[in-house]
Amino acid sequence: MAGAENVTARESIVGMAGYLKVNALKIAEAVAILVLGALIAVLVRSSMRRALSVRLPTYIYKPLENFTFYSILATAGILALYPFGLNLGSLLVAGGFAGIVVGLAAQNSLGNVISGLFLVIEQPLKVGDPVTIGNVSGEVIDLRVMSLLIRTWDGYLVRIPNQTVFNSIITNYSGTKARRIDFIVGVHYDSDIDRAIRAIKKYIDDNPYCLVSPSPEVFVDEYADSSINIRIRCWTPTRMWYPAKMDLQTGLKKALEKEGIQIPYPQLDLHIVSSEPVFRVETCNCRREKEA
Amino acid sequence: MPLWGTLRPGDSIGVCDASIKYDPNGLLEVSDPYSSEKLVVRGQIGVLPAPPTRRPFDLGPTVYVEFTHKIFVEKGDLLWATIPVEVELRKKGRPIVRLATVKSKYTLVGSLVEGVIARYWRAEPIVGSNPPYSSLDRDCMALVAFYISEGADIIRGVPFNLGQTMIYTDNGGRLYFTLVEVSIKDAIIEAKTTSKPPTYGLKPLRKVSEGRGAVLGGYGPVVVVNRGWRLWPGLKT
Numbered sequence: 001m002a003g004a005e006n007v008t009a010r011e012s013i014v015g016m017a018g019y020l021k022v023n024a025l026k027i028a029e030a031v032a033i034l035v036l037g038a039l040i041a042v043l044v045r046s047s048m049r050r051a052l053s054v055r056l057p058t059y060i061y062k063p064l065e066n067f068t069f070y071s072i073l074a075t076a077g078i079l080a081l082y083p084f085g086l087n088l089g090s091l092l093v094a095g096g097f098a099g100i101v102v103g104l105a106a107q108n109s110l111g112n113v114i115s116g117l118f119l120v121i122e123q124p125l126k127v128g129d130p131v132t133i134g135n136v137s138g139e140v141i142d143l144r145v146m147s148l149l150i151r152t153w154d155g156y157l158v159r160i161p162n163q164t165v166f167n168s169i170i171t172n173y174s175g176t177k178a179r180r181i182d183f184i185v186g187v188h189y190d191s192d193i194d195r196a197i198r199a200i201k202k203y204i205d206d207n208p209y210c211l212v213s214p215s216p217e218v219f220v221d222e223y224a225d226s227s228i229n230i231r232i233r234c235w236t237p238t239r240m241w242y243p244a245k246m247d248l249q250t251g252l253k254k255a256l257e258k259e260g261i262q263i264p265y266p267q268l269d270l271h272i273v274s275s276e277p278v279f280r281v282e283t284c285n286c287r288r289e290k291e292a
Numbered sequence: 293m294p295l296w297g298t299l300r301p302g303d304s305i306g307v308c309d310a311s312i313k314y315d316p317n318g319l320l321e322v323s324d325p326y327s328s329e330k331l332v333v334r335g336q337i338g339v340l341p342a343p344p345t346r347r348p349f350d351l352g353p354t355v356y357v358e359f360t361h362k363i364f365v366e367k368g369d370l371l372w373a374t375i376p377v378e379v380e381l382r383k384k385g386r387p388i389v390r391l392a393t394v395k396s397k398y399t400l401v402g403s404l405v406e407g408v409i410a411r412y413w414r415a416e417p418i419v420g421s422n423p424p425y426s427s428l429d430r431d432c433m434a435l436v437a438f439y440i441s442e443g444a445d446i447i448r449g450v451p452f453n454l455g456q457t458m459i460y461t462d463n464g465g466r467l468y469f470t471l472v473e474v475s476i477k478d479a480i481i482e483a484k485t486t487s488k489p490p491t492y493g494l495k496p497l498r499k500v501s502e503g504r505g506a507v508l509g510g511y512g513p514v515v516v517v518n519r520g521w522r523l524w525p526g527l528k529t
Binding site: 175176177178205206208210211212213214235237239240 | 326348349351358395396397398399400401402404405407408409412
């Protein structure tokens with residue numbers, strides 16, 4: 001009995017040794033592919049970490065890094081089966097179908113994630129920037145995986161999907177160091193224009209918000225129906241744009257009034273030349289009367 | 293009482309357009325060209341000159357001194373100008389009030405995207421190794437010296453950093469900022485604020501613990517500041 005067991009064990013060992021002898025090359029090939037794949041995965045992961053960790057937030061680069069790492073390992077695993085005659089074509093077809101199904105189901109979500117990634121890389125805006133995206137204006141509060149959070153100027157929180165942000169026209173007000181204030185003040189036709197311009201320039205000069213350079217501009221822009229329109233342009237530090245605008249628009253009226261310059265309201269002068277009607281319409285049939 | 297030093301209840305001082313009134317009951321009334329404020333404090337208060345970078349608003353440590361006329365400078369020149377200081381009131385070692393001594397303006401130095409917003413000041417440039425005391429016509433003004441370390445060209449102003457810079461004083465109570473080294477190369481001005489005094493015989497203003505107020509004299513830690521600014525060719529005329 002024991003002898004029979006020994007024979008069976010010996011046979012199986014011999015069989016395994018024979019299998020190993022026949023397939024040694026294939027096994028070595030598979031192991032080599034696995035080791036090589038693991039090495040490549042580790043290398044790619046560490047270089048991705050070096051390159052992306054300084055540029056992207058952790059919540060973006062970490063999943064990206066993990067995804068790449070495990071994708072390489074999985075590819076190496078599949079390739080390692082190839083020497084044993086595994087049909088890669090059928091695996092790829094199955095994988096492809098699965099990819100399509102998942103892709104269709106999560107099209108919007110994936111689109112948002114990828115758009116978020118591009119927003120982080122391209123950086124048209126950052127947290128804290130004052131922006132206008134489409135018709136939403138406010139300060140960027142958070143840039144999340146799927147969406148952007150904006151606090152509007154009147155205090156509401158607005159969530160915009162990253163894909164919408166990416167496809168919208170983005171105006172970032174903090175992209176430059178200075179912003180221009182541009183507005184018109186109308187003065188009365190009877191006013192002394194030079195005096196008005198001098199008063200405006202002095203007000204701008206006394207105002208700490210208006211930069212020395214780029215220099216402010218004050219000039220007659222239009223002879224309008226009821227007023228001579230003076231255009232005022234002044235550059236301010238970006239952060240100070242709003243207080244500067246408030247200050248200028250409020251203070252300039254007082255400054256002009258102090259100089260005796262009137263800011264007129266729309267008016268229409270009606271000149272009546274004579275009390276008699278301009279045309280006299282005769283209703284008689286004069287020609288016939290004449291002929292008669 | 294001396295202008296810079298310790299303010300005790302009952303004292304009041306004026307530094308150019310800034311005024312400080314500390315009544316015996318501890319009510320401190322301060323005002324500058326932009327605002328006025330009242331607060332209740334007790335005991336002594338330190339009064340120190342400070343770099344002109346905070347009032348009316350803090351937009352960074354850069355100051356741009358535009359000269360009243362263009363000036364040709366070359367390596368080895370020492371160029372002097374005067375700029376105003378701000379007044380800092382300190383209590384227990386921490387600043388409690390900052391006051392502007394004169395009205396000020398800002399300017400953009402460089403391009404709209406990569407430039408910097410700087411405090412603007414217009415000053416007459418005086419070349420010479422000795423400080424031009426006569427240009428210190430107001431007690432809120434301090435001398436700043438630009439040492440041309442490289443190059444030669446016509447310049448019309450120098451932008452430089454004054455964030456954490458040390459302010460020095462001499463026996464006459466005059467104020468000095470640290471030396472600014474200026475190099476001019478390929479029509480680009482590079483200004484670097486050093487930790488060196490601009491001339492011999494100056495003492496850094498020392499900030500001491502509030503028990504003794506803030507006093508002049510002695511050598512406190514000198515704050516080494518600032519990277520240089522590389523600016524656009526527009527500074528060259």
